[in-house]
Amino acid sequence: MADLELRLDRLDHLPGAMARTAAKDVRSLFPESALITLEGRNKQPLFVSALVHGNETVGWEALKKLQAWMAHHPLPRSLIIFIGNVRAAELQTRMVPGRPDYNRIWLGGGNTPEHRLADEVKQIVKAANPFAAIDLHNNTGANPLYALVHTDDPAHLQLNSLFSPHAMLTHNPPGTCSEAMSAFCPAITAECGHSGVAANEEAAFNLVLDVLHLDHWRGAPDRPLDVYTVQGRMLISPDAAMTFEHGAPGDIEFPASLEKWNFFERPAGSTFARLLNGGTPLRVETETGQDVTDICFSREGDRLVLKRDFTPSMLTVNEDAIRADCLGYLMERTG
Ligand SMILES: [Zn+2]
Incomplete structure (x- = not known):
């Protein structure tokens, strides 16, 4: 995979044309991945990453809002912004087919151009002694806003609570951007719901704005926070037919309203699925x-x-x- 040359561009401003540019056209402004350093009053920077997954546009839209806000307000804290997988954004896909997922390349030690790019970003951010790191993502399925956090350190939980009352404490999948950053500073992956929803973009922008204005970590969540640990992810056998319609043929039947169970506790003894032909079409696997x-x-x-x-x-x-990927995760509440 040494065929691709990946460059990291460095800028000290957000291009003015961003306001008129859709995420899929990001390469007209950022032909390659970029790190943008903006100086604010407090010099300890907030790291924000966008388009780590190319079809998850919330980070790009939040940055456009931030740019508009900055036209009338001084920046309270310095920022380092990472514009991630611009090639995937152009294709409107999570990642470029056949290339690594940009949210699995941050562990260090990989030998692809993508891993080297992540290493370079990580070293620059680490050297800047960041105040916090926020990786902005969208997801599929009906989920409330929630964040992935990688330690139960109170500052990390406080950051989570500024975004959502739901924290998923996890080291899975390995090699995520926020987990790498959590070694240096409070860090979360902010899962901002579906792409293209104005309220989700507003929530991402508000999170960035809140952290930019935060002076220090108090060491306790600002709002009530439910912390969950992941028991496992649910996988469906490749040869099993699934259905979401009662009475339809298949090997495993789920309710049509399955997504409504997200972040609602299901009690022991409750039915999760029906097995129409026996076998073991569903498996739960730990990280x-x-x-x-x-x-x-x-x-x-x-x-x-x-x-x-x-x-x-x-x-x-x-x-x-x-x-x-998977059907979803089973979590248990720990706090
Ligand atoms: Zn994502």
Whole structure:
């Protein structure tokens, strides 16, 4: 994969034409990934990343709002902005087919041009002694705003609480941008719901603005916060047919309203799915790949029943998303 040359451009301003530029046209302004350093009153910078996934436009739109705001307000704190996977943004896809996912390249030690790019960004950000790091993403499925956080350190939880009352404490998947940044400063992945929704873009912008104005970490959440740990991700066998319609043929049947369970606790003993042809079409796997299906589910007749109280998240009925990633996660509340 050494065929691709990836360059990191450095800028000290946001181009004026951003206001009129859609995320898919990002390469007209940023032909390559870029780091933009903006100086503010407090010199310890906030790191914000956008378009780490090319079709998740919330970060780009939030930066446009920030740019408009900056026209009338001095920047209270310095910023380092990373414009991520511009090639995927141009294609309006999560990543460029056949190339690494830009949110799996941050562990260090990889040998692709994408890994080297992430290493370069990480070293620059680390050297700047960042105040906090926010990676802005969208997702599929009906989820409330929530964030991924990587330690239960109070400052990290405070950052999470500025965005959402839901915190998912996780090290999975490995190699995410926010987990790498969490080694230097409070860091979250802000999951801002569906792309293209004005309220989600506003929430992302407000988070950035709040942190820019924050003077220091108090060491406690600012608002009530539910912290969840992930028991496992639910995978559907590639050869199993799934259905979201009662009575339709398939191997495993879920309710059409499956996504409504996201971030609502499902009690032990409740039915999660129906197995129409026996077999084991659904598997639950921990972040290290351990099979924990039997810890999470039991079978009662043709029903797959939860063994413990679980809060699902990122459930989706989008079959492409399920096949490419997973059905969703099972979480337990820890705080
Ligand atoms: Zn994403």
